[in-house]
Structures are given as C-alpha cells and as structure tokens.
Amino acid sequence: MDRENEKVAAPKKGRRQSAPGKPGRALAFILIALVALTGGMFLSGHTTPRLGIDLAGGTSITLEAKNEPGQKNAINPTNMNTAVDIINNRVNGLGVSEAEVQTQGDRNIIVNIPKGTNEKQAREQVGTTAQLFFRPVITQAAGAATPDPSATPPGADKEKDKATDKATDKATDKATDGADSPSSSASPQGRALTDALKDDPTPGASDKAEDGKKDDGKKDETPAPDPATAKLQEQFAKLDCTDKKQRAEAGRGIKASETTIACGKSADGKTWDKFILAPAEVNGKDVDEAEATIRQDTGAWIVNMEFTKGGAKKFSDVTSKLSQQQPPQNQFAIVLDGDVVSAPSVNTTLSKNAEISGSFTQQSAKDLANVLSYGALPLTFHEQSVTTVSPALGGEQLQAGLIAGAIGLALVVIYLVVYYRGLSLIAIASLLVSAALTYTIMTLLGPTIKFALNLPAVCGAIVAIGITADSFIVFFERVRDEVREGRTLRPAVERGWPRARRTILVSDFVSFLAAAVLFVVTVGKVQGFAFTLGLTTLLDVVVVFFFTKPLMTLMARKKFFASGHKWSGFDPVRLGVKPPIRRARRAPGSAGPVDPKEA
C-alpha cells in the first residue's frame, strides 16, 4: 500500500517538491547516530559533561596580557601560547589536578583551577609574572634529601653525587659537541654554554673543595651572613627534590638578590638535582631572543640566545668570572620561577650571542628556548577577574539550572499537547532526540575539545528548547495550512515540508549566525553561551530534517492522523476545513490520491 502510493506520488514530487524519500532510512540514520554517540560516550568513560568552575566549584582566573612599555605588537598568538605553556607548567606543577589554561580572545588567558586545590598558592603562581634569572651555581647535588643533614659537612656528599652524575653526563655531552667545541665542559645537565670561540678542554669531574669555592662565590657575589648561610645549607640538605611539594616550595618568594636553593631536572629528565644558587646576575629581560636550531656541522639541537645591549654587558662580566671557576661553580643556572630549567657550564667569556649545547632533543631544545623567550616576552599579565565558587554553590546552581530546564521543557510540552494534541507526540519525540543528541555531544566534547558546561551554557541549552520547538511549530502550521486547503494529510505533509524547510533553514541560519559571531568575537561567559546556542541550532536542523520530517511522513500514513481524528491535531473541524467541501474535492480524484490530473 505504501509503496504503491509512493510510486504514484513520485512524478508529481519530482516536478516541484522533494520526494518523501525513505523516511525509515533517515530515522535509522539518526538512531544509529544516537547509538554511536551514546556508545562513544560510554567508551570514552565520560558519561556526564565536564562541568565548568561555576558548576563544579573551583577558581577561575582571567588574565589579560599587556604590552611592556615600548613594545608594540607583542601580543600575538606565539607569545600567548608560550605564556599558556609556562602558566600551565607552573600551575600543574603545584600538584593541581587538571588545572586548565587556555587563551581566550586575542589577549586573555583563562586559568581554571578545580576545587580541592590550594587556591591561594595557585593564584600566586598564576598572578605573578614568570621570573627568569641566570644564577651562578654554588652547590649542586642529587635531588634526594641528605640523610643526616646536621652531621654532614656541607658539600661532602654532594661531591660524591656529582662525581658519578657528571662523569656520565659529560661523556655524552662531549661526544655530541665533540668536533668543534672541545672547550665546553658539560654541566650536570649535560649542557654547555659556548659561543663561537673555544678554549681548551676542561678536566673532567673536579673535586675541588666545596667550602673554598663557596667562599669564592660569596666574595664574588653578595656576602651572605654566616647564620644565613648555615640555614641555607641546612635547608639544602633537607631539600628533597623528588618530592613534588618540596620541589614546588623550594626557593619560592626569594628575591633575585638573595642566595637560594632550587631544584632542577637532570639531563636524563628522570632524576632531580638540587642546587644552591647565587644571586641573579642576569635576568630574563636581558635576553633579546632565543630559538632552538640544529647546528649544521653536528646536526645536534642547540639553543641560541641573543642578549640585549645591557644584557650582553652583564652577561660578559659574569661569564668571564664563571669561566675561571671549577665545576660545578662554572655553571650558570637558568632559573624559571625558582626551578632550574638548565644549568650549562661556561668556559669562556661570552657576550651578545651564546649558544647552549648538549644532549638536547628537538623538544627539549624548543622547551628551553620557550622558557628563555618567556623571560623576554614583552608581556605582563594582570588579573582581570577571579571567581571562586564553592562546590556547594556550584552544585546548587547546577541543580537550579536543571530544574529550570525541566520546568521549561514541561511547560513547552504542556503547551504543545494542548495545542497540537496527537501531533505533539512527534514534537515531544523530536525534542527528546534533540536533548539526547545535545547531551551526548556535550559529553563527548568534554574530553575532545575541553568543552566545559558552565551556567551560561546551561542557559543556552534551556533557551534552545524554545528554538527547537519553534521549528516544529513552523512545520506543523505549514502542514495544517495545507490541510486547510483541503489536502489529505499525506500530500499536505509533502507539500508543506519544502516551504517549512526553507523557513526553518533561513531562521536557523540567522540564529546560528548570531551564535557564530558571538563565539568568535566575544570573551568569557558570553562565549560559552554562544557555543551552546550554535550547537543546538545545528542539532535543531539535523533533528528536523532527519527525525521530525520522516516521522511525520510515517505518521501521516497512520489512520489516526490521516483521518483527522479529534485528538490527532488534524481535526478538520478545528482546522476549519469544511468537511463537505473536502469530500467534494476528493471525489474526482479518489482513485489517484493526490492529483486528479495525473492520476
């Protein structure tokens, strides 16, 4: 019966309207999509959307980049991304789980720190500008705490450590640097700071007495009072760089002009070294630029630094002093936020240009160059807003949002049922499909693009209920208009659809345009809202095309709807179709269901 009718209808449809198609196929398509999305959701292990800070609780910090005076155009994607990396390292280095750092707009960085984190500490980390210093190394040791700090003479066990550590490092280092840098003595991190000119090779691991050296250092740099030195030594001995917390706290809040302790990764990237570092001689702003390149002769990755004019002078002063020292005191620690990023040794006086060579991989060279550049980034960051939400309030807001959504949905459903009666079943089913799609896609977007459902997004989703239902109304009213003209339901659906489709597409396009423009242009909460609105608008089109219309086509075949049952929403009396006329119209073409001329 169905098939027969389709055949009859086909030529007519081909003339002006889209064919009713195969409604089953479209329905199957959307069901498969739904099942696939749900399956993907369970497979990915995330069955609820990722919640934003305002719903889950936590702290959200918005930073705005500002150009340093005299630097124009410093706010560019490269600089911003470098800054994001640095901040990300800093915040996540605190032991914060899943802190999230993102750029937003062209000049903002959003840092979201979930609940259960030391918010104060995190904010300190984020709020302060990264500080990059070049500090001469005074003492260095393997990262673990010294077993008996009071009994150990400072430096004694350190030397031991060094001897073992360094020997290997140096060997590899030289091997890579080999050909043209005989001079570079490897640092504990397996790196050397050189320029084009090289001296003669330094001896291997040196066992020069630590104490004497320290005195030297003190004379050269700031003389530290003895009690302070003793205290530092004690701290140093206790410091356990393998402990994340201790590591994070080591050397925090120390001024550039003070001697400090610090941790740093050793060359292999697995173990930790600890350091006592002299006051900073050169800081990050003295670096003009830094980049990772491949040295042409050896094919090894190196990092090239170029200092500013003032920086070059300071740098040459320090390197001339350092190059006279014995290891480990010929090292220059590059300290970012209290962490030793690298500690290359110096063998010669350097000035404007310097290169750091060693056992770099492409990644580690780039990372170091980034760190060095960050010190030189002509950007400062200012806290624009800080929002702290306790988990209790977050939960409350989420609950309120869900209740509001439920109420909104219920009101819409009631209205549809009252007005459209049986027809509302199609609308409700479509709304449910739409809701299911939105939910699964939002959930899946969590792990993939870090989409987080926040309160504005919830609002967007609730408002979207109306937008989605509007499409059904446009379609239903069209079909009812056609029925009013005296068509039977099936042709009415097929005739009404192309026009409803156009209206829906045009108006959804306008909605989507608004969402897209807002998403691209705006920042902050507005953006989250725009995203949801855009997503639901797209889904609306999908649902109307692949679900509502095919379902309508199927339902139009049911007697309940086709006969204009009182509760079907197509009651001829209510629609204002005058039954006698309708019958009269049907009479000539009763054999051919649609068009007498073609029947």
Added chain:
Amino acid sequence: MSKLGNLGARLYRGEVGYDFVGKRMLWYGLSILITITAIVGLAVRGLNMGIEFEGGAVFNTPKTSASVSKAEESAEKAAGHDAIVQKLGEGEMRIQIAGVDIEKSDQIKRALAEDLDVKAGDINADLVGPSWGEQIANKAWQGLAIFMVLVVIYLAIAFEWRMALAALIALIHDITITVGVYALVGFEVTPGTVIGLLTILGYSLYDTVVVFDSLKEQSKDITKQTRFTYSEVANRSINGTLVRSINTTVVALLPVAGLLFIGGGALGAGMLNDISLSLFVGLAAGAYSSIFIATPLVADFKEREPQMKALKKRVLAKRAAAAAKGESAEAPHTADDVPHDDEYEDDAAPAVVGPRSQPASRGRGKGRPSGKRR
C-alpha cells in the same frame, strides 16, 4: 482551546484579521514613543552597571547566622568602601563592594570569613578588575555590530534589501526597548544581561523571518494580479502567520519563564536570572516588532516602488469600477478574478485561498475553486 484553534483557521482564511499594515501609523507612533522613552530613560537614569563592569568584588556567603548589618559593617571596615549586602534564600548573603581591586578583596574575604564565622573557602568570590568588564562590553558591542552587518547582507540576499532594512530597524527597536527597560526599572546590568541581550539578536529575527518568508511567497507574482495591493498581501501574511508567531513566541518564552522563575525564586540573584530577564523583555519586544513594525515597514518601502504604485492604482481603479457596478455585481466579479489569482499563486499562497463558501464581501481571503491544485 478549541476557540483558539478556530481562530487560527479563521485568521488563516482571512475571515478575521487585524489590519496591521493599515493601522501601522498607530503602531509606529507607539513604538517611537516607547523608543523615545527608552532613550530618555537611558540618558537620564543611565544603566545600573553591575560589579562585573565597574570592577569590584561580589561575595556570596554560605548560610550564616550573622545579620545583614554586621556583614555590611565588616565588609565596609575591611574595604573602606560602601558595601551592598542582600540576604538570599535561607541565610545566604550576597555582598557587593565596588571599586576594590583584586588584592584588597582577598583581605575583605578573610575579614568576612572571620566576622561571619564561616570558612573562607566557603565564601564564593567574584573579583573583577574594571577593564575586564569593559572588555566584555566592548566585545559584545563589536559582536553586535558585526552580526548586524552580516545579517543585513544575508537577509538582503535571501529576501531583498527592503526586508533586510526593515528587519534591522525592528532589531534596533527591540534592543533599544530592552536597554530602555533596564535603564528605567534600574535592573542591574551584568554579563548575564549582555548574554540575554545578544541572544535576542537571533531570536527577534526568527519571528521576523517567518513572516517575511510567507510574505515573499505570497507576493511572488503580485504584479500579475489586480486584486490586492502589496500592503494588503503583507497584512494577510501577518495574519496568516499570526498563530505561528504567537506559538513560537509562547514556546520560546516558556523555558525563559522557567529560568526566570527558578533564577529569581530559588537562587535569589545570579546569572540565570540576569539572562532570562533580558531575554524575556527582548523576546516580547521581538514578537511585537516583527508583527507591528517589521512587516508594515516592508510594505511602506515596497509601496514606494513604481511597479507597486502602478499596481495600487490598478487595484484601486478596479475596485472603484466594481463599486460603481453596484454590490450585486460583486459576486461574478470575484469569479472573474480567480484565474489571475491562481496564476500568481503558482507556488501556492495559502493565505489567499480558502473555501469558496467564504463571504465575498471581506475583500480578501476569497477562495479559488477547489479542484485547482497545481
């Protein structure tokens, strides 16, 4: 309900209808009045910009037994600025302090925690530097401008420039009214308000587009007939889609009403409330403007075209002739018109057709013979 159902049918057939286009001057006047009120309100009272735009701190405390005055005292002492304290729900408090910077607000938070005997970690704080709010607002205006340009281009392509222009005027009208309501009532403007306002962009146009779409369809071959002027067709489009417009608006407003109810009732204040309030005002204005402003404007613009002027002349001449023949002649005349009518409706203009048994005297909504479906 069945009455409403019948109303839809009667509107559709043109049995009943409101002459939106004919009485447009009344509605233009009303809109101009409202708009002027809104602008004056905006100029005189200004907007009550929230902390998020002015810079400052908003604290939400958990349930506490402390009194409002104590919280106020504590906050003012710590801040050195005036504090606004509101009691929310069951003992929660919302404390707003303008003009404090982020550093200072930390101290305030600690002081509050101590004085109100709650844990500092349980106090929700929203600290905003003044330039952030400014940035949000600037970006929103920028988005608004870009959207308007794009949508006018799009509507000019999808429909025609007159409709695009009319839609733009209606949109500006909606936004002015919404902003005006905020200025006059003194609701606080927050980022949530801005979000709501921006959503109106897409939404206000939704209704307008539905009417325009029907109008475009019905006026497709308008110059080939002599029964209706453009304005009359436009009016019929509005009436024909009136049920649709009402339904879409009601359905759009219902979830927003849910939000407003929950946002206002359960949470006291906050983003849900802010978004839904501006949406509610804007949606209502949008529904009004697409019916009373946008379409009549299109009719006005269109009637200035030479072809439309000529059409109007022909239609009027014909009607005058018909009137001269006397009322008895009207019925056959109607039959005469049918072929033309049918032609220009090639793509079916639902609103123009209807059962033949219609009283002809209405001058519109006359049906064509039933068998003629094409």
